[in-house]
Amino acid sequence: METFYTFFVSIVKLISTFVAMEILGKENELLMACTALFMKYGVKSLTMNDIASHLGVSKKTIYLYVSDKKDLVNKAVRLHIKNEECLITSLCCVDKENAIDELLDINQKMSEKLQSIQPAVMYDLQKFYPEAWKIIEDHKTCFVSTIVKENIEKGIKEGLYRENVNPVIISNLYVVMVNKIFDTDLFPHMGFDYRTLHLEMTRYHIRGIASRKGIEYLKEKLAQTNQEF
Incomplete structure (x- = not known):
């Protein structure tokens, strides 16, 4: 009897897990579609x-997963950041030749992502959705700074970055x-695009920390x- 009960409980847990995964999958699918719209x-x-109109679903369907637009934006940003972090982490885990290769790969992927972002998105988030903006700020101050710090430490060991570079600073x-x-205010929407700005920033960054060996x-x-740097 106890064996049957244990088996029954295991089946219920398994079914619950599958249901939860299906719900989470549908929610993530909805959030990613909303992110693309934003x-x-x-x-x-x-x-x-x-x-709802763009996605071809009812508002009732959307409200199965979020309580309001603010909640939708927060969840969409959180999922987007999570996916970005997974992508960057996977690039860092690949056995690249050196730190410069790693940074160039990350730059390439991020530039492609930035190319699809309308400037109004960041303005809207910063001004009207402070919780979502904080998620982005936390991502930069914690995750991005750690990735860059580790890349600098790696480059110093390889002799591609200057020995006197302070990774934390x-x-x-x-x-x-x-x-x-x-x-x-510094870069008006009509004058610059994020991809160009990010590329120039990366050039500035690498040239500022690279050793003679790294520059070569x-x-x-x-x-x-056929690129210039």
Whole structure:
């Protein structure tokens, strides 16, 4: 009897797990679709009716997963950041030749992502959705700074970055530069795009910390793809 009861409980738990996974999968699918809309049209301009219409679902369906638009934006940003962190972590885990290769790979992926972001998105989040903006800020100050710090430490060991570079200071300065990319007073929407700004920032960063050996490697690396740095 006890064996049957244990088996029954195990089956119930298994079914519950599958149901939870299915619900989570549908929620994530909805959030990613909403993120794509925000990237294209901005956040503030889209009403819940607009979102439902674009996605071809009812508002009732959306409200199965979120309580209101604020909750939707927060969850969408949180999932987007989580996916970005998984992507960057996977790039860092690949057995690259060196720290510069690693940083260039990350830069390439991030530039592709930034190309699809409308400037209004960041403005809307910063001004109207402080909780969502804090998620992004925490991501930069914790995750991004750690990735950059570890990359600098790796590059110093490889002799590609200068020995006197302070990884903690430079990684924090890097985050400051990332923040400035989204400063519309400094870089008005009509004059600059995020991809160009990010590329220039990366050039500035690598040239500032690279040793002579690192600079030479960088020139050779980019010459293979007819790029200048």
